[in-house]
Amino acid sequence: MLSIQQLHKSFGDLEVLNGIDLKVEQGKVVVVVGPSGSGKTTLLRCLNILETPTKGSVSIEGQTLDFDQKVSKKDIRTLRRKTGMVFQTYNLFPHKTALENVIEGPITVQKVDKSEAKEKGIHLLEKVGLGDKVDYYPFQLSGGQQQRVGIARALAMDPEVMLFDEPTSALDPELVGEVLRVMKELAQEGMTMVVVTHEMGFAKDVADEVIFMDNGSIVERGKPGHIFSNPKNERTRKFLNLINE
Amino acid sequence: MFLLNNLILSAAPNWDRYINIAESSFLPLLKGALVYSIPMAIISFIIGITIAVLTALFRISGIKILSGIARVYISIIRGTPLLVQLFIIFFGLPRVGINLDPLTAGIIGFSLNTGAYASEIIRAAILSIPKGQWESSYSIGMSYVQSLRRIILPQATRVSIPPLSNSFISLVKDTSLASTITVAEMFRKSQEIVANTYEPLLLYSEAALIYWIICFILSLGQDQIENRLNRYVKT
Ligand SMILES: Nc1ncnc2c1ncn2[C@@H]1O[C@H](COP(=O)(O)OP(=O)(O)O)[C@@H](O)[C@H]1O
Ligand SMILES: [Mg+2]
Numbered sequence: 010m011l012s013i014q015q016l017h018k019s020f021g022d023l024e025v026l027n028g029i030d031l032k033v034e035q036g037k038v039v040v041v042v043g044p045s046g047s048g049k050t051t052l053l054r055c056l057n058i059l060e061t062p063t064k065g066s067v068s069i070e071g072q073t074l075d076f077d078q079k080v081s082k083k084d085i086r087t088l089r090r091k092t093g094m095v096f097q098t099y100n101l102f103p104h105k106t107a108l109e110n111v112i113e114g115p116i117t118v119q120k121v122d123k124s125e126a127k128e129k130g131i132h133l134l135e136k137v138g139l140g141d142k143v144d145y146y147p148f149q150l151s152g153g154q155q156q157r158v159g160i161a162r163a164l165a166m167d168p169e170v171m172l173f174d175e176p177t178s179a180l181d182p183e184l185v186g187e188v189l190r191v192m193k194e195l196a197q198e199g200m201t202m203v204v205v206t207h208e209m210g211f212a213k214d215v216a217d218e219v220i221f222m223d224n225g226s227i228v229e230r231g232k233p234g235h236i237f238s239n240p241k242n243e244r245t246r247k248f249l250n251l252i253n254e
Numbered sequence: 255m256f257l258l259n260n261l262i263l264s265a266a267p268n269w270d271r272y273i274n275i276a277e278s279s280f281l282p283l284l285k286g287a288l289v290y291s292i293p294m295a296i297i298s299f300i301i302g303i304t305i306a307v308l309t310a311l312f313r314i315s316g317i318k319i320l321s322g323i324a325r326v327y328i329s330i331i332r333g334t335p336l337l338v339q340l341f342i343i344f345f346g347l348p349r350v351g352i353n354l355d356p357l358t359a360g361i362i363g364f365s366l367n368t369g370a371y372a373s374e375i376i377r378a379a380i381l382s383i384p385k386g387q388w389e390s391s392y393s394i395g396m397s398y399v400q401s402l403r404r405i406i407l408p409q410a411t412r413v414s415i416p417p418l419s420n421s422f423i424s425l426v427k428d429t430s431l432a433s434t435i436t437v438a439e440m441f442r443k444s445q446e447i448v449a450n451t452y453e454p455l456l457l458y459s460e461a462a463l464i465y466w467i468i469c470f471i472l473s474l475g476q477d478q479i480e481n482r483l484n485r486y487v488k489t
Binding site: 057059086089090092093094096098100101102103104105113114117118119146147148159162163165166 | 384386387389390391392393394395396397400404405408409412485486487
């Protein structure tokens, strides 16, 4: 289970997150929506401490980091290893093949035996539909394929929670479906996920809860059907109208 | 008439003599290159690159003392002539009890010089790697050192190969400065032969030709390495 309490983040004088509370039960999928600049990316990056929160706490599967106190690098890395992150721009390692990207974490961090890691890596690439692309370099793959390698790379570390930051927003429209399909399968297998996306179809089908963020706060939350068909908050309504245009 | 004839004769090139000198000087020059110039360049380059990587890491460490040390070192080396550095090391240091043989003094000077210039190349290459590469390394649980070693430096290497190749080629030519601190490298050999034969144009041109051939071969090697390292980028 993942939970955050009264999470604050500021960059200098700029308050980007103003006290976020969130609980994600095991196996649940939370979709985060909201206008650009509302703090969605920062929230995800605080969950795996790519950004250090200014105040508040993050706990994942029994480990709690309280940022009101000093937090050690070691504790940050332990917490981080419980999460897998998928980036908007994939951020694959360009000098490594698809398979080498996937097995980098297991080999370097988990010290898994190389042949064992390879076996698992091939299995993961097959799972995301890239069994025939294991030896391709990122530049030889389409955006959708690269993003699926990104998902396999994150899964290779056996995370408790998967974090997705607009995983399809850099893709050509015809490539969005293949990535969403992989994510949907993951959700059905019971992966706990926090997904920032504006793919409303995905949210309706897969999300257990939708959160609407604005200006660094959660202004509305609820079941997807509820939020999309009957938003209470004025800003949520405006935003959804914009998206649906 | 007889006098004039004589003058023309003595001004006319004596080809046999030139060919003779060129032939007999070739091996000594080549030996100077193979035994001193090239090994001195290679050893200095290896040590220099090691210093350069450390200096570059000091500079980007964000730790004030370390980046300060790196800055001062780079500033001193880049702000003073290599020839002066070599003189200080070889002729100056004995005054404080440090006696170095010429070759060692040369290697120290060239290593320090390469270290300073190459560190700026390496620093720029590291900084040119997108931040997202660090972040995705961290996101799969890697530490700073692991990210640097496995992800950042391999990519920075590709970026820095062309400028570092230039540094190496310059270094090969700069080893001729070691002639001034009595290292028996190729250029000093050519000076010695000039002293005996009084044929500066011939001997110095011969030395230049050998430097040129060495650098030409090196630039072919550079192409090879670049092709190898470019295999993972679109061309
Ligand atoms: N590293 C940073 N330094 C300063 N400001 C930042 C930084 N990262 C994000 N911000 C600011 O924080 C706000 C929220 O950004 P972000 O979390 O990326 O929003 P979203 O993902 O919802 O578009 C924006 O105003 C952005 O400019
Ligand atoms: Mg964002």
